[in-house]
Amino acid sequence: MHVTLASWKSEIFEAVLGFLPDWVQMTALGLVVVAVLATWAYKLKHKLAYRRAVRAGQPVHAAAQYGQGRGADYLGVYAPPSRQDDATT
Numbered sequence: 568m569h570v571t572l573a574s575w576k577s578e579i580f581e582a583v584l585g586f587l588p589d590w591v592q593m594t595a596l597g598l599v600v601v602a603v604l605a606t607w608a609y610k611l612k613h614k615l616a617y618r619r620a621v622r623a624g625q626p627v628h629a630a631a632q633y634g635q636g637r638g639a640d641y642l643g644v645y646a647p648p649s650r651q652d653d654a655t656t
Contacts, residue, residue: 584596
């Protein structure tokens with residue numbers, strides 16, 4: 568019984584690369600590595616910016632909680648201040 572350790576995606580990726588010349592294979596693998604590193608750097612940059620904002624006490628964009636609706640339904644810090652004299656009319 569033959570058990571493949573690689574996923575079907577990696578099998579297809581290897582099969583496609585097998586038909587290409589060596590210089591194209593190296594270029595494709597290099598681009599994949601660059602894409603992975605760029606994604607990692609992007610996530611790390613945003614995580615660090617979030618931590619800095621939290622430490623500095625700056626407001627951090629938070630997603631709306633369940634039941635809050637969307638868009639103008641959740642104004643957060645941009646909501647106009649409530650006035651007490653509106654209830655008396």
